[in-house]
Structure formats: structure tokens, C-alpha cells
Amino acid sequence: MSDQSALVLPALRTCPYAPPAEYQELREQAPISRVTLPTGRTAWALTRHEDIRAMLTDPRFSSDRTDPRYPVMVEGQQKVAADFRPSLISMDAPEHGPARRAVVGEFTVRRMNELKPRIQEIVDEHIDAMLAGPQPVDLVQALSLPVPSLVICELLGVPYADHDFFQSRSTELLRRTNSTEQRVRARDDLRSYLDKLITEKEREPGDDLLSRQILKQRESGEAQHETAEARHEDLVGLAFLLLIAGHETTANMISLGTLALLEHPEDAAALREDPSKTLGAVEELLRYYTIVEFATSRLATADVELGGVLIREGEGVVTLAVSGNHDPDVFDRPEELNIERGARNHVAFGFGAHQCLGQNLARLELQIVFDTLLRRIPGLKSGVPTDELPFKDDSNIYGLYEFPVTW
Ligand code: HEM
Numbered sequence: 001m002s003d004q005s006a007l008v009l010p011a012l013r014t015c016p017y018a019p020p021a022e023y024q025e026l027r028e029q030a031p032i033s034r035v036t037l038p039t040g041r042t043a044w045a046l047t048r049h050e051d052i053r054a055m056l057t058d059p060r061f062s063s064d065r066t067d068p069r070y071p072v073m074v075e076g077q078q079k080v081a082a083d084f085r086p087s088l089i090s091m092d093a094p095e096h097g098p099a100r101r102a103v104v105g106e107f108t109v110r111r112m113n114e115l116k117p118r119i120q121e122i123v124d125e126h127i128d129a130m131l132a133g134p135q136p137v138d139l140v141q142a143l144s145l146p147v148p149s150l151v152i153c154e155l156l157g158v159p160y161a162d163h164d165f166f167q168s169r170s171t172e173l174l175r176r177t178n179s180t181e182q183r184v185r186a187r188d189d190l191r192s193y194l195d196k197l198i199t200e201k202e203r204e205p206g207d208d209l210l211s212r213q214i215l216k217q218r219e220s221g222e223a224q225h226e227t228a229e230a231r232h233e234d235l236v237g238l239a240f241l242l243l244i245a246g247h248e249t250t251a252n253m254i255s256l257g258t259l260a261l262l263e264h265p266e267d268a269a270a271l272r273e274d275p276s277k278t279l280g281a282v283e284e285l286l287r288y289y290t291i292v293e294f295a296t297s298r299l300a301t302a303d304v305e306l307g308g309v310l311i312r313e314g315e316g317v318v319t320l321a322v323s324g325n326h327d328p329d330v331f332d333r334p335e336e337l338n339i340e341r342g343a344r345n346h347v348a349f350g351f352g353a354h355q356c357l358g359q360n361l362a363r364l365e366l367q368i369v370f371d372t373l374l375r376r377i378p379g380l381k382s383g384v385p386t387d388e389l390p391f392k393d394d395s396n397i398y399g400l401y402e403f404p405v406t407w
Pocket residue numbers: 063088089090100152241242245246247249250253291292295296297347348349350351353354355356357358359361362
């Protein structure tokens with residue numbers, strides 16, 4: 001095989017909703033190739049939908065981000081992840097299953113439907129404020145960030161009054177271009193904040209997800225002779241993950257999804273007329289943008305043959321999910337936004353054991369936001385040409401830093 005490690009990740013998107021041309025080339029010419037990571041190390045990159053799904057369901061690939069051989073995307077990432085008990089996303093079998101089962105009941109479709117009226121209220125209040133204020137409005141600050149942040153805060157039992165603090169720290173943490181020191185500082189700030197919060201809840205549990213986990217783990221942990229300190233650290237790790245995963249991702253999808261609907265007025269009109277189509281549109285928007293590009297990397301723990309290629313024990317694998325979601329073998333005319341295509345088989349939420357725990361919540365939030373926005377502000381338009389919008393090219397999660405809108 002020729003030296004295909006020449007491609008250095010990440011390649012940048014020239015169009016916000018298409019994979020970088022380099023990924024498409026790989027998918028066509030050498031779908032499982034060696035690439036160079038930003039750290040200078042090499043790894044395998046998967047570009048085909050089929051290979052991505054096969055790898056993510058194969059238990060011989062590990063999620064352990066603390067293993068020095070894990071293919072991190074940012075120099076110093078291991079330092080950022082160090083001294084921290086790995087939460088779900090970094091766990092393997094046999095620990096991962098029980099840890100996930102302990103919390104999955106909080107995110108079922110039924111539980112999410114119970115949250116529906118409150119999410120609708122939050123969205124309406126924020127749209128009221130947009131309508132009452134001057135224009136242009138930055139959609140990111142007015143709607144995209146506060147809605148999922150408020151929802152996850154109320155669910156977890158984190159005071160929303162602190163949102164400026166944790167939003168700034170999580171943005172710092174996810175920005176690839178920040179130094180390791182900046183990212184470690186952001187992690188430590190957030191960690192001490194959650195450490196204190198959980199200590200308070202341990203003393204006086206409330207009616208929220210973290211308190212319920214404290215009570216649950218107290219029971220099961222005592223049965224397994226786990227120390228109170230270990231249980232506490234586990235919870236800090238879980239709270240950290242849920243708080244970051246629960247607002248950054250959905251916030252970026254709200255901004256980008258709104259942009260796509262503004263650029264496709266015929267789709268916006270179709271959803272306005274028949275909101276039962278919105279859930280399908282949400283799946284398609286998730287596929288179209290695939291905002292989480294590298295979270296689903298893995299480490300081979302054995303020699304594995306995948307798609308005709310031998311991946312050796314100790315080698316890293318990164319999934320270029322945006323390429324998998326634009327794989328023409330699976331999605332006809334993948335470059336087109338087609339809200340009727342039925343895109344639920346996308347890999348934007350990952351696949352397999354680690355598939356996004358919060359996906360039902362994310363779907364519901366996106367559905368309510370798009371429906372309400374289209375209904376209540378039918379004249380919504382972008383305040384600047386798309387090519388002047390500040391896209392998050394330097395972040396581990398794609399999105400928009402700002403999105404001025406008018407109506
Ligand atoms: C549009 C929104 C979202 C996207 C695109 C997204 C994407 C993803 C992806 C790709 C993974 C897989 C990581 C891997 O395989 O290593 C993941 C895992 C996860 N997500 Fe999400 N996510 C979203 C929203 C949320 C929300 C709202 C929450 C929490 C309330 C959440 C919590 C999690 C957790 C806890 C995991 C780890 C699950 C595990 O390892 O078992 N996500 N997400």
C-alpha cells in the first residue's frame with residue numbers, strides 16, 4: 001500500500017454540510033487508510049458507513065482514552081483526561097454496561113416525553129425575549145445555548161445561574177487550538193465546581209438526576225464494597241460528561257439546523273405546514289452536518305481484520321463519521337438535504353454500546369425548537385451571508401460561534 005498517512009487530520013470543511021473533499025477521496029480510493037493525527041502520530045481512518053458501524057460494534061476496539069496508545073486528536077489530551085475517573089464514554093466492558101444501565105432509565109423516550117411541556121415552555125420564553133428585543137439577535141446566545149443548557153441543568157440539578165461559568169469552560173475545553181494548560185485549567189475549574197455541587201447533594205439529595213444517582217450508587221456501591229470517595233469521583237465524572245455533552249452538541253445543532261432550514265425555504269414551509277415531518281427532518285439534519293467528528297475513535301486491543309485491512313493490536317482507529325454519513329452506498333445523493341429520506345441509520349450519534357445516551361433528549365429539543373421557531377417567527381432570516389458566519393472549524397464539535405438573525 002502506498003503511504004496514505006500523508007493526510008493530516010482534521011481536514012477542514014470548505015462547505016459546512018459536506019465532508020472535507022479529502023475524506024471523500026479517501027472513501028472512494030482507500031476507505032480504510034493510514035492518516036496522521038494532529039499529534040503527529042498515525043492511525044487508521046474509517047470513511048465508509050459499513051466499516052464505521054462494524055468497528056463500533058466490535059468489542060475488540062476499546063474506548064479507553066487514558067491508554068497512551070489511544071488516538072487522541074489534540075496534543076495533551078491525555079493530560080486533560082488524566083487524574084479523572086473515566087466516565088461512560090471512556091469505559092469498556094465489563095464496566096461500561098452496568099454504569100450505562102444505572103443511568104439509561106433517565107433518558108428513555110417516555111422520560112423525555114415527560115419533559116416535553118417544560119422544554120416547550122423554555123423555548124417559548126426565549127422566543128418571547130427574542131421578539132421583544134432589538135434586532136439583529138444572535139441566535140446562539142438567545143436560543144441555541146440557553147435552551148439545552150437550561151434543560152440539562154434542570155435535569156441534573158445544576159443551578160442555571162452558573163451557566164456563564166460552565167459554558168465558557170466547556171467551550172475552552174473543546175477548542176482544539178487552546179493550549180493544554182488552558183484546557184487543563186478549564187477542566188479543573190469545572191471539576192471543582194461539580195465536586196462541590198455533588199458534595200452538597202450527598203449531604204442533602206434533591207429531586208434531580210444526580211441526586212437519584214447518589215442514592216442508587218450508595219445502595220449498589222455499598223453492596224460491592226466501593227468506597228464513598230470512589231462513588232463520589234464516579235459521579236463527578238458522570239456529571240462532567242452529561243453537562244458538557246448535554247448542552248454543547250444540541251446547541252450547535254440548533255444553530256446549524258436553523259441555518260439549513262433558512263437556506264431551504266421549501267423544507268421550512270413543508271415543516272410549518274406539517275410538523276409531523278419535523279422528527280424526520282431532525283434525523284436528516286443530524287446526518288447532514290454530523291457535528292461530532294472524532295469522539296468515536298477507538299484503540300484495537302487485538303489484531304482485527306476490518307473491510308479487508310489488518311488492524312493490529314495497539315493501533316488507533318478514528319471514524320470520520322461525517323464521511324460515513326455522506327456515503328453514497330447508504331444515502332442516495334448524500335450532498336442533498338432531503339428531509340423525507342428517513343436518515344435514522346446515520347452515525348451522528350455514534351453506534352453500538354456507546355451510542356449517544358442523550359439522543360432522545362437531543363431529538364426532542366431539536367424538534368421543539370425547529371417547530372416553534374418556524375411557527376412563531378415565520379419571517380426569520382440570516383443577518384449575514386453564510387460564508388461570513390463564524391463556523392467552529394477549530395472545535396471538536398462543529399457549529400457556529402455566532403449567528404445573527406432578523407425577521
Ligand atoms: C445533537 C446532539 C448530540 C450529538 C450529535 C451527540 C453525539 C454523540 C456521539 C457521536 C457519541 C458517541 C461517542 C463514542 O462512541 O465514543 C455520544 C455519546 C454520548 N452522549 Fe451524545 N450527542 C448529542 C447530545 C447529547 C445529550 C443531549 C446528552 C446528555 C444529556 C449526551 C450524552 C452523551 C453521553 C453520556 C455519551 C456517552 C455514552 C456512552 O459512552 O455510553 N449527548 N454522543
